[in-house]
Amino acid sequence: MAATPVVVAIDGPSGTGKSSTSKAVAARMGLRYLDTGAQYRAITWWMLHAGIDVEDAAAVAAAADKPSIVSGTDPLAPTITVDGTDVAAPIRGQQVTGAVSAVSAVPEVRTRITELQRSIAAEAAEGIVVEGRDIGTTVLPDADLKIFLTASPEVRAARRSAELTGRSGGPAAAGADVVATREALLRRDAADSGRKTSPLAKAADATEVDTSELTLEQVIECVVTLIEERGRRPR
Numbered sequence: 001m002a003a004t005p006v007v008v009a010i011d012g013p014s015g016t017g018k019s020s021t022s023k024a025v026a027a028r029m030g031l032r033y034l035d036t037g038a039q040y041r042a043i044t045w046w047m048l049h050a051g052i053d054v055e056d057a058a059a060v061a062a063a064a065d066k067p068s069i070v071s072g073t074d075p076l077a078p079t080i081t082v083d084g085t086d087v088a089a090p091i092r093g094q095q096v097t098g099a100v101s102a103v104s105a106v107p108e109v110r111t112r113i114t115e116l117q118r119s120i121a122a123e124a125a126e127g128i129v130v131e132g133r134d135i136g137t138t139v140l141p142d143a144d145l146k147i148f149l150t151a152s153p154e155v156r157a158a159r160r161s162a163e164l165t166g167r168s169g170g171p172a173a174a175g176a177d178v179v180a181t182r183e184a185l186l187r188r189d190a191a192d193s194g195r196k197t198s199p200l201a202k203a204a205d206a207t208e209v210d211t212s213e214l215t216l217e218q219v220i221e222c223v224v225t226l227i228e229e230r231g232r233r234p235r
């Protein structure tokens with residue numbers, strides 16, 4: 001079968017493994033990679049930085065087209081800048097994480113970011129893996145392959161707090177409060193699933209993969225197999 005560019009949409013709630021899986025699959029298959037959550041985080045960072053009240057939807061809407069957001073799509077070194085500033089680190093902080101659901105619920109923000117996502121996908125001649133919450137339903141409804149990742153809240157909280165513990169450097173933060181992490185994940189899921197415009201949802205034609213009992217390598221293998229079934233081979 002001839003190799004053709006492939007567009008892969010990977011959606012799902014927080015902590016299900018979208019970023020880890022998408023990056024690895026894209027690197028293995030010679031595809032570009034787009035983290036759409038990073039774009040919503042970047043515009044949220046800019047709003048906070050500009051002193052805009054993120055709970056004031058009209059103020060957020062009025063400013064939605066102001067920042068210039070640029071995503072680098074190399075899966076081995078993805079980048080994100082706002083008006084030329086590298087924001088890869090600050091967009092992962094608690095302040096942005098706590099505000100991103102409110103900002104990303106504003107329709108003017110979604111219109112702006114969706115246009116950006118579609119133009120990046122259209123420019124990816126070799127194909128692309130795009131991960132987020134509404135890629136299969138709204139951003140790229142004609143994607144060649146749609147995956148919806150899930151995992152139990154307990155597993156997701158354990159993974160996330162292990163990651164936070166690693167980042168903060170050791171067992172003192174052990175567990176990084178799994179219970180609080182679980183609550184925060186579920187709060188964000190509820191906000192992202194409950195918003196009016198383009199909520200987190202599984203596309204009708206998406207393949208659901210429950211990653212609770214799978215290693216990351218098993219999830220990657222599963223997605224690679226599904227891509228190969230569509231006629232694409234690794235480089």
Ligand SMILES: Nc1ncnc2c1ncn2[C@@H]1O[C@H](COP(=O)(O)OP(=O)(O)OP(=O)(O)O)[C@@H](O)[C@H]1O
Nearest residue numbers: 013014015016017018019020159163211214215216
């Ligand atoms: N199948 C897996 N088994 C074990 N750990 C995993 C698995 N998938 C991902 N992880 C780990 O779980 C954590 C969360 O994964 P990741 O950031 O990829 O999720 P995500 O769905 O992109 O989350 P978010 O939407 O919040 O950005 C990371 O530390 C990652 O290494």
Ligand SMILES: Nc1ccn([C@H]2C[C@H](O)[C@@H](COP(=O)(O)O)O2)c(=O)n1
Nearest residue numbers: 036037038040100104132133134192
């Ligand atoms: N396609 C997308 C991607 C992300 N968001 C919003 C909702 C998330 O809570 C937030 C951060 O995403 P993460 O970095 O945790 O994947 O961005 C969205 O609305 N649509």
